[in-house]
Amino acid sequence: MEKEVIRWVIRLIILVVSLGYLLVWIMIPTNTFYVNWFPSIRSRTASAYFEGSGAGLLIYVFPVLFVALLASFYMQLGSKEVYVGKSSCGRWGSWKNPALVRGPLGIVSWIEMLFLAMFVVLLVWSFGSYIHRIFPNAGQDASSQGQLVWEVKLSYMALLLGLVGYICLSFLFFPVTRGSSVLRIIGVTSEESIKYHIWLGHIAMTLFMLHGLIFIIYWAKTNQISQMWQWPKVGVSNIAGETALAAGLCLWAMTWPQIRRQFFELFFYAHHLYVVFVVFFVFHVGFPSATTVLPGFYLFLLDRYLRFLQSQQRVRLVSARVLPCQTIELNFAKHPGLSYMPSSMVFINVSSISRLQWHPFTVTSSSNMDTDSLSIVIKCEGNWSKHLYEKLSSQSSPDPLPISLEGPYGPASTDFHRHDRLVMISGGSGITPFISIIRDLLFISNGDNNKMPQIKLVCIFKKAVDLTMLELLLPASSTEIDISQSNLQIEAYVTREESPGDYAKEHIRTIQFRPGRNDVPITAPLGPSSWLWLAAVIASSFVMFLLIIGVLTRYYIYKAEQKSSTATFSDAARSGLYMVAICLCISFTASLAFLCNKKWNLREVTISNMETPSISSTGAEFHSAETELEALPYQTLLDNTNVHYGEKPDLESILLGCKGSSVGVLVSGPRGLRQGVAALCSSKRADNIHFKSISFTW
Structure with a gap:
């Protein structure tokens, strides 16, 4: 109170x-x-x-x-x-x-x-x-x-x-x-x-x-x-x-x-x-x-300097799941004290592909369910992601993959569970932000006296092989979450194929990686108490800046101007000195805070987070093992999924037919899909609908 x-x-x-x-x-x-x-x-x-x-x-x-x-x-x-x-x-x-x-x-x-x-x-x-x-x-x-x-x-x-x-x-x-x-x-x-x-x-x-x-x-x-x-x-x-x-x-x-x-x-x-x-x-x-x-x-x-400091570390890549639909799930080790919200984002850099390119991806794990790991999903839609997919698909040894990361960044809180119903509509790789939301709601629903809203996931794919992305709704590691208690219903639409084809014969391949010598779990740049440290850095750097420019002005610039009645100190030189002072103050205070927290985080990291995963002597099963999901949760997921081939969803009937005093509608995917759902939600026929668009196309 x-x-x-x-x-x-x-x-x-x-x-x-x-x-x-x-x-x-x-x-x-x-x-x-x-x-x-x-x-x-x-x-x-x-x-x-x-x-x-x-x-x-x-x-x-x-x-x-x-x-x-x-x-x-x-x-x-x-x-x-x-x-x-x-x-x-x-x-x-x-x-x-x-x-x-x-x-x-x-x-x-x-x-x-x-x-x-x-x-x-x-x-x-x-x-x-x-x-x-x-x-x-x-x-x-x-x-x-x-x-x-x-x-x-x-x-x-x-x-x-x-x-x-x-x-x-x-x-x-x-x-x-x-x-x-x-x-x-x-x-x-x-x-x-x-x-x-x-x-x-x-x-x-x-x-x-x-x-x-x-x-x-x-x-x-x-x-x-x-x-x-x-x-x-x-x-x-x-x-x-x-x-x-x-x-x-x-x-x-x-x-x-x-x-x-x-x-x-x-x-x-x-x-x-x-x-x-x-x-x-x-x-x-x-x-x-x-x-x-x-x-x-x-x-x-x-903020940019703190991101630079965080990006200089190589994060610990634990495993990768390679899907036949040219999609990859990367699982990183994270510090247990790092919390983030569903639909958060991270920026990653793979130096073996490009030292300069940073790409944003949605976090698909839940910090409540996955306390020691953070996952992202990458769909091959560009040259960079295709190179990464080819590199992992042809992986012949469990050697570490050098990856740097910035983030995660996301909302301070969520209100998904406050709705009576949740309707999530995704197109293609737009399903990725919903994976973390569903995992988080599943975790909350398994707690005491926590009521989970009725969830309908409407996902639209072009090909049947893309249905394998639904298996990412469950984490790669075993979980004690009881999905049978959930109110989750999945309606999957395959628009360009009339039948499943041979996609069911394809398997998800799991690759485990050895930890690199300098790999560290993902941590916030300023540690678990990052907001308190950020306040200290803001205050201390600004006070230091005021002291420096005060001393410079009084004992250097002012005296230089007093030496001659005609000459004055250049405005450009004064501005340059002030800008250098800002950079020095920010870099000094932020570096000090970052190093203090880095030392503290390394002390708290448990030995188990840095251990090498167990592999066989031949290593064959290590990089070509099939996905091992718990039978009951996976079967429950299949029972709650309806697949429609060769058709598109009737979004109008789905949305306007939702009953309840509060219906949360989330949409993620191509611009046309988001605009169509937004038009339906903005109509006066849908007074109980609360719309949210998740877009990463800037």
């Missing part, structure tokens, strides 16, 4: 601070902010330690990092609870149903539409307020500069587009911070938030492109084209801005859907131009102005 009170207080404080932060963004383009508020704050924070950066750090950076700090404490307080979450049913449940089904935005819920509309209103409000505040001065500025009024207004227009772009850039990095406590506390997962990053990126680059283009037109019309090559010692650097814009446009061009799908590596490598964009953006506007963007990028940089 005391813990719940503390969490409630934290939520209240976070709400108040967040509303205050949003109020600042609403007031920024007004005279009230720039004439009254900001000068007052700047005068009170002005000192020889921070100079012009103090006000920006206080207004823009501190509130966000404070919220991230409190959110980390909030998540840590709830980390030991059973992850069942709060029901999405009731009057707020309908807000999560689809509002838009087809279009460039994809499937968008009503609550997403609301926040998107509010954000667009903020952009329009900011642009209109800037024009109202600045345009009346155009005539006076035109006469003083010897220019026409329309020319001055054109330069104003270019400037204002850049200022509005600040808003998008300030929120751009929040959605791609995978381990963010801010995203967790508002109930958004990293894969769900990718589309927000895409929306913000498109809007930001459109505004910045117009910002640069209009300035070039203005300079050409006023015979000031030489302004393009100016990098003054103090003030705005045009050439730095043009460099940032060029990097951003190259990155933006590589996100075109055709390029991203057909040339993923080009898209992936081009995305690293964000480093060039951010660095030269700071050089362009100066560090004090860049503090508006700093909080989101600060948290992203910290």
Whole structure:
């Protein structure tokens, strides 16, 4: 009870601070902010330690990092609870149903539409307020500069587009911070938030492109084209801005859907131009102005460095199940203290195939059922996955396969068991997120006084051999879960074949691997108490950063400026020093926390997790053994499965025929399938349906 009170207080404080932060963004383009508020704050924070950066750090950076700090404490307080979450049913449940089904935005819920509309209103409000505040001065500025009024207004227009772009850039990095406590506390997962990053990126680059283009037109019309090559010692650097814009446009061009799908590596490598964009953006506007963007990028940089540290370890691959439908299940050893939610994701790298490629996959195991292992399923749908399948299919020895991993990342809680019924609709490899959900619900249903909802799994496959993926619903290791007690019904549809054919003669092959010398179980980068450690890293790194820039400014920059009455310290040099200080503080504190937890985790790992699996002397049975599932659970699974050949499911009758006060509908698979199910769920005939789409196609 005391813990719940503390969490409630934290939520209240976070709400108040967040509303205050949003109020600042609403007031920024007004005279009230720039004439009254900001000068007052700047005068009170002005000192020889921070100079012009103090006000920006206080207004823009501190509130966000404070919220991230409190959110980390909030998540840590709830980390030991059973992850069942709060029901999405009731009057707020309908807000999560689809509002838009087809279009460039994809499937968008009503609550997403609301926040998107509010954000667009903020952009329009900011642009209109800037024009109202600045345009009346155009005539006076035109006469003083010897220019026409329309020319001055054109330069104003270019400037204002850049200022509005600040808003998008300030929120751009929040959605791609995978381990963010801010995203967790508002109930958004990293894969769900990718589309927000895409929306913000498109809007930001459109505004910045117009910002640069209009300035070039203005300079050409006023015979000031030489302004393009100016990098003054103090003030705005045009050439730095043009460099940032060029990097951003190259990155933006590589996100075109055709390029991203057909040339993923080009898209992936081009995305690293964000480093060039951010660095030269700071050089362009100066560090004090860049503090508006700093909080989101600060948290992203910290998360990215922790991911880098985790990815340097080789994880322990215990076994692999090779399915005849060109699908692989990889089973890794994990630390018993690592917990994750169903439908979580991991990113893996196989250095023997490519040292640079990282690919996301859904976790199919349950941290409740599989306490010492973590599993993923990979369907061969690209060159990388085909190479991996061929490598495992031709495996002739149990030598370890070097794999690195980042994650897992997923929701903070789930509410699947709160529904009366669950209908899961999958197409092809879209069944993978449902495997972990079903395993977790089976575990919960076998507990005391835990009622499992009625579950209907509707899976659509092209060929009969793909039906072997249903066997992955049960873990490779033996389990004591009683499936006969479950309310699970599976309806499998094979659309392109009229009969089973010879697929039943195919067997799942299990491959066991020897542990490598440097292999370790999967652990969270900051250990079981990762949220508490994350809060410590955020706080300590930021305090260290303030101390370093205070000392630099007071005893190096300030003294350098006082040596001569004419020479001043370069804005670019000051910005460069501040950016280096940020990187040093984050890398030092995060590395220290990571190493401490790594040492602690290695102490806790039991000897059994690192033992070599038993194999025969010849090794023949080791790499070509058939799947050994417990007879009763496997037979029960077969009894609960109906297979339909040569037909597609009638989704309308399946969904609209579901009875119950609350029916959860989850869909995963191709875009057309997700859009069709979303259209049915958004109809007024389905008031009891609560829709959720699981998509990994960005």
